[in-house]
Amino acid sequence: MILGNIIGKTTTLNFKFLVKGNAKKFQYVQVPFKDNYVLAQIIEIEKELDRAVAFCNILGYREECKLKHLRYPLEPNTEVLVASEDFIKETLDLKEDKNSAFIGKLDGYENINIYLDLNKLLTKHVNILAKSGAGKSHTASVVIEEVIEKYIPLLIIDPHGEYSSLKYNNEKDKERLKQFGLESKNYKNKIQEYSPNIEDNPECMPLKLNKHNISTSELMHLLPAKLSNSQQALLYSVLNNINKIDFTQLILELELEENNLKYTLINILKYLEKLNLFSDAPTSLQELIQPGKCSIINLKGVLLELQQVIVYKLMKDLFEARKKANIPPFFAVIEEAHTFLPERIFGESKSSQILRQIASEGRKFGFGLCIISQRSSRLDKTVISQATTQIILKVTNPYDIKAIANSVENITSETEKEIKNIPIGTAIITGVVDLPLFVNIRPRKTKHGGEAVDMLQISKKVKAENFLEEAKSYDDKELLLVIKQKISVEDMELMGNKVKVNLVPCLYINCSEFNLLVNLNNGELIEDIEGGKGKSIFIKLELSPQQKRVFDVALSLKEFKAADLFAKSGVQFSEVYDIINILVNKNYFVKVNDKFRINPDLDLDFSKFSCYEKPDYFRLEYDKKLEKNYNSEEIKNFLEKFVKIKNSKECWLEVYTNER
Structure with missing residues (x-):
């Protein structure tokens, strides 16, 4: 289809034509050249009273598998045609291969798919830049989905807990997905979340960082506060007195110092x-980085200064492990x-x-970065410029736009204005081709996981004619702290199961290493x-204060003699023997040869009962509330003998029973 004819002066870089058809800004056009065609793009259209003129940038022509530029200008009065989709794909070399990631479609061309080269992403980095609400998390998740599909190990630093939604299907956009030749999917079996909180x-899962490989200088860097020179000098002098970094030992050494700076x-x-972040048994780097696995570091609820410390330590350890080939290449x-x-100019972060260093050197070691920012x-401008692929969504702040234009290659003045x-x-998107x-x-x-929280669940779909009745019935529902089932009652009924909803009274306990859920019924x-x-493990331990001290020490030891309990409990040696005999008679201790140990029925691994669900407030309908038969305080008093409890709250567990 003819759009018009070239008019006025032409160069090897651009031309303009008198519009006769329906031309649009950023539309691709083709112009006869030699025995072939040249691809160009409309960058602006000027409309006068009696005519419209389109201004075009020349992109080039493909010859010998290369995109070549003109050596001499196009002839005036030459016809300008609408570029065919096949010609655009051929000239720009837009094709799919086994290492490509489907990111979307060329704007204005439903049949031209755009793919990112995953090899390039892994070795030369990618930036996703946008203002808040412009879709950066959505775009990042599209890239992540493609990376997971190719079994590339993946690690996500997630400050707000947005990316856990990758574990669930997109039920809202099934029709739109079909238009792109895709289906709703989830990656629940490929994702594991870790958090220090x-x-x-x-x-x-709890995230634990390695404290064995922390040097003196690294410890100074890790502290989530800026130290004065005097404080640094004091800390250095104390560190010289200990063989390895141990916070407890370091605190004891500082307490011996006669210097008021020690208190801070x-x-x-x-x-x-x-x-409890740094550990002798840290989270394995080989566990975090595995082919086909996506590890999410969920930092929701963690202070910013501590987030920066975690990112620094984790990235440093991963980079060192990658340089030694202890973990596979990853993104x-x-x-x-x-x-x-x-x-x-805005200050330095711990990370x-x-x-x-990773941005500049990571490509040599197979450590790819995806940098996402709304500001x-x-x-850091150097890091922006290090990325070969740039994905720029809507940005309105003039300082942000200028930063992008100054740091990203191939951004023309016309493109800058359009951001x-x-x-x-x-x-x-830059980096797919040369424009x-x-x-x-x-x-x-x-x-999608980046949406605002619907706190009161008031976005429920209601038919207009029944609004008052629906609203009234909704208000009558009780607001409860509940752990809900992943499958709803409606879904159960669709599967042919008629169920009743029972609410089981529970105690949700947050321990230092894991969470527990106790059935109070x-x-x-x-x-x-x-x-x-679950399992009934609660035994009423009847212990005097002295017996409790001995019992608590015994819990920390696999096997022990009376001398071990005496050394660590502070109880008189003569009393220790009597207490051991009493506890053996109560069946709390058992004798093994010449030593003792806790009765195996009491020596439980509570981590096996870890609860990965979280109670939240809901208004819901139910058929029955089960009776509460156990006291929360008594249960906590029992568990505190075995685990460190940080917090607890009573809640309800939604449980389905089949109707008969």
Whole structure:
């Protein structure tokens, strides 16, 4: 289809034509050249009273499998045609291969798919830059889905807990997915979440960092506070007196110092020790980085200063492990990157130095980075420029736009002006070819996780004519703290199961290493969330204060003699023998040869009962509330003999029973 004819002066880079057809800004056109065609793009259209003129940039022509540029200008009056989709794909070399990731469709061309080269992503990094609400988390999740599909090991730094939604299907966009040739999907079996804060994120495994490989200088860097020179000198002198980094030993050494500066240092170290983040048994790096696995580091509810410490230590250990080939090549996604990697004029983050090093050297070792930020002007410009692939969504802040234009290659003045006008769902992508492409990002296969929380559940769909009746029935429902089942009552009925909903009274306990759920109806420690069943382990321990001290020491020892209990309990040696005999008679201790140990019935591994669900407030209908038969305080008093309890709350567990 003819759009018009070239008019006026032409160059090897651009031309203009008098519009006769329906031309659109950023539309691709083709112009006869030699025995072939040249591909060009309309960058602006000027409308006058009696005519319209389109201004075009020449992209080139393909010859000998290469995109070549013109050596001499096009002839005036030459016809300008609508570029065919096949010609666009051929000229720009837009094709799929086994290492490509389907990101979306070329804007305005439903049949032209855009693919990212995953080899390039893994070795040369990618940035996703956008303002808040423009779709950066959605776009990042599309990239993540493609990476997971190719079995590339993946690690996500998730400050807000948005990416756990990758475990669930996208039920809302099934029709749109069909338009892109895709289906709703989840990656629940390929994702594991870790968090240093399992109190707020009970579905996560505890994240533990390695304290064995912390050097003196690294410890100084890790402390979540800025130390004065005098404080640093004091800490260095104390560190010289200990063989390895141990927070308890370090605190004891500081307490011996006659220097008032020690109190601030002691408080900082006690804070780190209380977090229980650094461990002799850290989370294995080989566990985090595995082919076909996505590890999410969920930092929701963690202080920013501590987030930066975690990112620094984790990234440093992973980088060192990758350089030694102890873990496979992998891809790391850093969400809210401006908080971990700020531009130097905004100050240094604990994690800045290691992330800069990975950005510049990671490609040599197969350590790929995806940097995501909503504040480009606050993000380190060197790191922005290190990425070969840039995905730019709508940005309106002029400082952010200028930062992008100054740091990203191939951004023309016309493209820069267009950044603030990009529709939601569309992105400018550089690095796929030698020019920016406008791409409509495909829908996610998984559930979107970046939406605002519907706190009162008031977005329930209600027919207009029944609104008052529906609203009244909704208000009558009781607001309860509940752990809900993953499968709803409606879904159960669709599967042909008529069920009743029972609410089981429970005690949700947050321990330092895991969370527990106790059935207050039958006293069982719950293993089966669906049935509310578990194991009865609660025995009323009748102990005097002295007996309790001995028993608590015994819990920390596998096997022991009387001398061991005497050394650690502070109880008189003569009393220790009497207490041991009493506890043997009560069947709390058992004798093994010349030693003793806790009765195996009491020596439980409570981590096997870890609960990964979290109670939340819901208004819901139910058929029956089961009776509460056990006292929460008595249960906590019993468990405190075995585990460290940080917090607890009573709640309800939703359990289905079949109707008869």
